[in-house]
Amino acid sequence: xxxxxxxxxxxxxxxxxxxxxxxxxxxxxxxxxxxxxxxxxxxxxxxxxxxxxxxxxxxxxxxxxxxxxxxxxxxxxxxxxxxxxxxxxxxxxxxxxxxxxxxxxxxxxxxxxxxxxxxxxxxxxxxxxxxxxxxxxxxxxxxxxxxxxxxxxxxxxxxxxxxxxxxxxxxxxxxxxxxxxxxxxxxxxxxxxxx
Numbered sequence: 001x002x003x004x005x006x007x008x009x010x011x012x013x014x015x016x017x018x019x020x021x022x023x024x025x026x027x028x029x030x031x032x033x034x035x036x037x038x039x040x041x042x043x044x045x046x047x048x049x050x051x052x053x054x055x056x057x058x059x060x061x062x063x064x065x066x067x068x069x070x071x072x073x074x075x076x077x078x079x080x081x082x083x084x085x086x087x088x089x090x091x092x093x094x095x096x097x098x099x100x101x102x103x104x105x106x107x108x109x110x111x112x113x114x115x116x117x118x119x120x121x122x123x124x125x126x127x128x129x130x131x132x133x134x135x136x137x138x139x140x141x142x143x144x145x146x147x148x149x150x151x152x153x154x155x156x157x158x159x160x161x162x163x164x165x166x167x168x169x170x171x172x173x174x175x176x177x178x179x180x181x182x183x184x185x186x187x188x189x190x191x192x193x194x195x
Contacts, residue, residue, distance in 0.1 A: 026061040028068070036067050037086030043136055044069055044080075048144065073144055079125075080140065088136040091143045092125040092155065100124075100154060100177070107177030108154065118161040122168070126152040151175035157185065 033041055033056050044054075051071045059066045065084040070077070077094040097105065112119045128143050128150055130136065142148040154173045159166065172180040 026059060028057045028059050031056050031058050033069075036069075037082065037084075039086040040067060040069075040082045043088070043140065046137055047071070047140070048073060050074075078144070088130045088139065090130055091128045091140060093128075093143075095124050095126050097121055097124055101175075104154070104173070104175060104177030108156070108173055111173070111177075111179050112158070112160070116160040116162060120159045121156060122159060123157040125155045127155050127172075128152050153180070 033044060033054075035058065036044070036056060047054075051073045054069060054071045057068045057070070059068055059081075066089065067082045067084075067086070068079050070079045072078070079092045081089045081092070083089055097108075100108065128139075128148055130139055131150065133139075133150075134142065139148070152175055154175075154177070156171045156173070157168065158171060159168050168185045169182050170185055171182045174180055
Protein backbone atom coordinates (compact mmCIF):
# COMPACT_ATOMS: atom_id res chain seq x y z
CA UNK A 1 0.00 0.00 0.00
CA UNK A 2 1.38 3.40 -0.93
CA UNK A 3 2.38 5.84 1.81
CA UNK A 4 -0.07 8.42 0.41
CA UNK A 5 -2.97 5.92 0.68
CA UNK A 6 -2.06 5.13 4.30
CA UNK A 7 -1.95 8.85 5.09
CA UNK A 8 -5.38 9.41 3.49
CA UNK A 9 -6.90 6.53 5.49
CA UNK A 10 -5.41 7.79 8.77
CA UNK A 11 -6.51 11.35 8.07
CA UNK A 12 -10.01 10.15 7.15
CA UNK A 13 -10.18 8.20 10.39
CA UNK A 14 -9.24 11.27 12.42
CA UNK A 15 -11.70 13.54 10.63
CA UNK A 16 -14.43 10.90 10.87
CA UNK A 17 -14.05 10.74 14.63
CA UNK A 18 -13.96 14.53 15.05
CA UNK A 19 -17.14 15.09 13.02
CA UNK A 20 -19.03 12.13 14.44
CA UNK A 21 -21.18 14.12 16.88
CA UNK A 22 -22.72 16.46 14.33
CA UNK A 23 -26.40 16.03 13.58
CA UNK A 24 -28.42 17.36 10.66
CA UNK A 25 -31.72 18.83 11.86
CA UNK A 26 -32.85 20.25 8.56
CA UNK A 27 -36.47 21.21 7.99
CA UNK A 28 -37.96 22.25 4.68
CA UNK A 29 -41.10 24.30 4.22
CA UNK A 30 -42.64 24.66 0.77
CA UNK A 31 -43.16 28.33 -0.11
CA UNK A 32 -43.97 30.52 -3.12
CA UNK A 33 -41.26 32.15 -5.22
CA UNK A 34 -42.56 35.53 -4.05
CA UNK A 35 -41.31 34.64 -0.54
CA UNK A 36 -37.71 34.27 -1.76
CA UNK A 37 -35.34 37.25 -1.38
CA UNK A 38 -35.91 39.60 -4.32
CA UNK A 39 -32.40 39.15 -5.77
CA UNK A 40 -32.93 35.38 -6.07
CA UNK A 41 -36.23 35.78 -7.89
CA UNK A 42 -34.42 37.46 -10.80
CA UNK A 43 -31.88 34.62 -10.97
CA UNK A 44 -34.63 31.96 -10.88
CA UNK A 45 -36.62 33.72 -13.60
CA UNK A 46 -33.49 33.57 -15.82
CA UNK A 47 -33.36 29.74 -15.63
CA UNK A 48 -33.89 27.97 -18.99
CA UNK A 49 -37.55 27.84 -20.03
CA UNK A 50 -37.49 24.04 -20.22
CA UNK A 51 -36.83 23.61 -16.49
CA UNK A 52 -39.67 21.49 -15.12
CA UNK A 53 -41.21 20.77 -11.72
CA UNK A 54 -39.92 23.94 -10.07
CA UNK A 55 -40.47 23.82 -6.32
CA UNK A 56 -39.49 26.44 -3.78
CA UNK A 57 -38.43 25.85 -0.18
CA UNK A 58 -37.30 27.67 2.92
CA UNK A 59 -34.82 25.55 4.90
CA UNK A 60 -33.85 25.71 8.54
CA UNK A 61 -30.88 23.76 9.88
CA UNK A 62 -30.22 24.79 13.46
CA UNK A 63 -29.58 28.54 13.33
CA UNK A 64 -28.95 28.58 9.58
CA UNK A 65 -31.75 29.65 7.26
CA UNK A 66 -31.63 29.35 3.49
CA UNK A 67 -33.76 29.14 0.36
CA UNK A 68 -33.73 26.36 -2.20
CA UNK A 69 -35.27 25.88 -5.64
CA UNK A 70 -35.51 22.30 -6.96
CA UNK A 71 -36.24 21.38 -10.55
CA UNK A 72 -35.71 18.95 -13.39
CA UNK A 73 -33.66 20.03 -16.41
CA UNK A 74 -32.70 17.81 -19.35
CA UNK A 75 -33.64 14.64 -17.41
CA UNK A 76 -31.55 15.55 -14.34
CA UNK A 77 -32.63 16.79 -10.92
CA UNK A 78 -31.03 19.97 -9.61
CA UNK A 79 -31.26 22.13 -6.52
CA UNK A 80 -29.92 25.65 -6.13
CA UNK A 81 -29.40 26.95 -2.60
CA UNK A 82 -29.30 30.60 -1.57
CA UNK A 83 -28.38 32.13 1.78
CA UNK A 84 -30.94 33.92 3.94
CA UNK A 85 -29.65 37.16 2.34
CA UNK A 86 -30.22 35.78 -1.17
CA UNK A 87 -26.60 34.99 -2.08
CA UNK A 88 -25.95 31.88 -4.19
CA UNK A 89 -24.34 29.12 -2.09
CA UNK A 90 -24.26 25.99 -4.23
CA UNK A 91 -25.82 23.91 -6.98
CA UNK A 92 -26.40 20.20 -6.53
CA UNK A 93 -27.26 17.62 -9.16
CA UNK A 94 -28.35 14.07 -8.41
CA UNK A 95 -25.99 11.45 -9.80
CA UNK A 96 -25.21 7.74 -9.47
CA UNK A 97 -22.22 6.12 -7.80
CA UNK A 98 -21.10 4.58 -11.09
CA UNK A 99 -20.94 8.07 -12.65
CA UNK A 100 -18.36 9.34 -10.15
CA UNK A 101 -14.87 9.64 -11.66
CA UNK A 102 -12.94 6.36 -11.17
CA UNK A 103 -10.27 7.53 -8.73
CA UNK A 104 -12.74 9.41 -6.52
CA UNK A 105 -15.15 6.47 -6.60
CA UNK A 106 -12.39 4.10 -5.43
CA UNK A 107 -11.47 6.39 -2.52
CA UNK A 108 -15.11 6.69 -1.46
CA UNK A 109 -15.65 2.92 -1.68
CA UNK A 110 -12.49 2.33 0.40
CA UNK A 111 -13.76 4.76 3.07
CA UNK A 112 -17.06 2.91 3.47
CA UNK A 113 -15.33 -0.47 3.50
CA UNK A 114 -12.92 0.66 6.20
CA UNK A 115 -15.39 2.29 8.59
CA UNK A 116 -18.63 0.35 8.18
CA UNK A 117 -19.70 -3.27 8.21
CA UNK A 118 -22.42 -2.52 5.64
CA UNK A 119 -23.60 0.50 3.72
CA UNK A 120 -26.39 1.35 1.31
CA UNK A 121 -26.43 4.53 -0.75
CA UNK A 122 -29.73 6.39 -0.63
CA UNK A 123 -28.91 9.59 -2.51
CA UNK A 124 -25.76 10.89 -4.22
CA UNK A 125 -25.27 14.46 -5.41
CA UNK A 126 -22.50 16.41 -7.07
CA UNK A 127 -22.17 19.71 -5.23
CA UNK A 128 -20.77 22.78 -6.96
CA UNK A 129 -19.94 25.35 -4.29
CA UNK A 130 -20.29 28.88 -5.61
CA UNK A 131 -17.25 31.12 -5.72
CA UNK A 132 -17.18 34.72 -6.89
CA UNK A 133 -15.07 33.83 -9.96
CA UNK A 134 -18.32 34.09 -11.96
CA UNK A 135 -21.46 36.07 -11.42
CA UNK A 136 -24.30 33.90 -10.10
CA UNK A 137 -26.16 33.72 -13.44
CA UNK A 138 -23.04 32.56 -15.32
CA UNK A 139 -22.20 29.98 -12.61
CA UNK A 140 -25.70 28.48 -12.85
CA UNK A 141 -25.65 28.56 -16.66
CA UNK A 142 -22.23 26.83 -16.82
CA UNK A 143 -23.36 24.16 -14.35
CA UNK A 144 -26.63 23.41 -16.16
CA UNK A 145 -24.83 23.21 -19.50
CA UNK A 146 -22.14 20.94 -17.96
CA UNK A 147 -19.40 23.47 -18.68
CA UNK A 148 -18.59 24.17 -15.04
CA UNK A 149 -14.88 23.50 -14.58
CA UNK A 150 -15.02 23.89 -10.80
CA UNK A 151 -14.27 20.74 -8.82
CA UNK A 152 -17.44 19.24 -7.39
CA UNK A 153 -17.85 17.75 -3.95
CA UNK A 154 -19.94 14.63 -3.49
CA UNK A 155 -22.75 14.59 -0.94
CA UNK A 156 -23.86 11.07 -0.13
CA UNK A 157 -26.75 10.05 2.07
CA UNK A 158 -26.21 6.46 3.16
CA UNK A 159 -27.55 3.95 5.60
CA UNK A 160 -24.50 2.60 7.42
CA UNK A 161 -23.95 -0.17 9.92
CA UNK A 162 -21.18 -0.83 12.39
CA UNK A 163 -21.04 -3.77 14.82
CA UNK A 164 -22.97 -1.71 17.35
CA UNK A 165 -25.57 0.31 15.49
CA UNK A 166 -27.25 1.35 12.26
CA UNK A 167 -27.77 4.97 11.23
CA UNK A 168 -28.50 7.21 8.27
CA UNK A 169 -25.84 9.83 7.67
CA UNK A 170 -24.92 12.53 5.21
CA UNK A 171 -21.29 12.34 4.07
CA UNK A 172 -19.32 14.92 2.11
CA UNK A 173 -16.28 14.00 0.02
CA UNK A 174 -14.14 16.32 -2.10
CA UNK A 175 -13.63 15.91 -5.86
CA UNK A 176 -10.83 13.39 -5.22
CA UNK A 177 -13.09 11.24 -3.06
CA UNK A 178 -11.41 12.27 0.19
CA UNK A 179 -13.67 12.37 3.24
CA UNK A 180 -14.55 15.88 4.48
CA UNK A 181 -17.37 15.49 6.99
CA UNK A 182 -20.43 13.54 8.08
CA UNK A 183 -23.60 14.23 10.01
CA UNK A 184 -26.26 11.94 11.41
CA UNK A 185 -29.65 12.58 9.81
CA UNK A 186 -32.59 12.94 12.13
CA UNK A 187 -35.74 11.19 10.83
CA UNK A 188 -37.45 14.56 10.30
CA UNK A 189 -34.54 15.65 8.07
CA UNK A 190 -34.52 12.41 6.16
CA UNK A 191 -37.98 12.51 4.55
CA UNK A 192 -37.35 15.43 2.18
CA UNK A 193 -33.78 14.56 1.18
CA UNK A 194 -34.89 12.01 -1.38
CA UNK A 195 -35.64 14.95 -3.65
